[in-house]
Amino acid sequence: MERDHHFVATVKMYKSRIWKWGLDKKLKGDEVLAILILKRDRDALKRPTEFRIRGQLVDFENIKRYVKRNPALVAKLRAGHKPNVQTAREVTCRTPSPAPGQVLNSSADLxxxxxxxxxxxxxVDGSFSSGAWFCEYNVDCGSSLLNNGDRSNELFERVIASFALVNRCMMREP
Structure with missing residues (x-):
């Protein structure tokens, strides 16, 4: 910090800032209490849950270890104690995103x-991106190819006719 930013701080200054910014790694009693309350509610709904404190993912094994070292916290939970409001805002929970599944393959028939x-x-994408075909929205569609022996012009006309037919079908009232 001193070399790059010309900032000199003592260890105590760093520790106080880390604590003030909420970047310290230690779990606090109120945070664990808030997580236990959330877990109890989420378990009642039978939902998998991941917990975060100030955006940092919390490993539930750390919570279990904390509770094992501080059994009085379970007594507070059973007695109905609530964490302070600020701590409750810092602790969040959500259902984890599902793991990416297997890609669905089409059947052999399709x-x-x-x-x-x-x-x-x-x-079609290649024809438009290469400039062989062009289309101006609600104005004009055409082909820039002038070679009459090229069948892409015929295909282009059929594509335009197909889209016109689809548009007419979609414009009909049910």
Whole structure:
């Protein structure tokens, strides 16, 4: 800090700032009490839960160790004691996000159709991104290719006709 920022502080200054900013690693009795209350409520709902103190993920094994060393905290919980309001704001809980699941594969019957549609999508995207086809919203769509022997112009016209048909179907009132 001194070399990079020309800031000199004593150990006591660092410790007081770390405590003031809430960056210390120690669990406090009120924080653990708040977590125990939240856990009791979440267990009643049968929900998996992860706890955070000031945004830092808390390992529940640390909470168990703290309670084992301080059994009076369980007595406070049973007696209905509540943590102070500031501590209650700093402790949060949430249901953990599910682990990324396996990718759903299409059935063998749809594999060919899916492959063809994927190739078609890539062809259309490539035609627009290369500038071979262009479309101005609600104005004009066309092809910049002038080669009459090229079948992409014919495909382009069919794609435009298909989208026009889909638009007409969607505009109909039910």
């Amino acid at each position: 594999y060919g159709v899916e492959k063809i549609l994927g190739l078609f999508r890539d062809y």
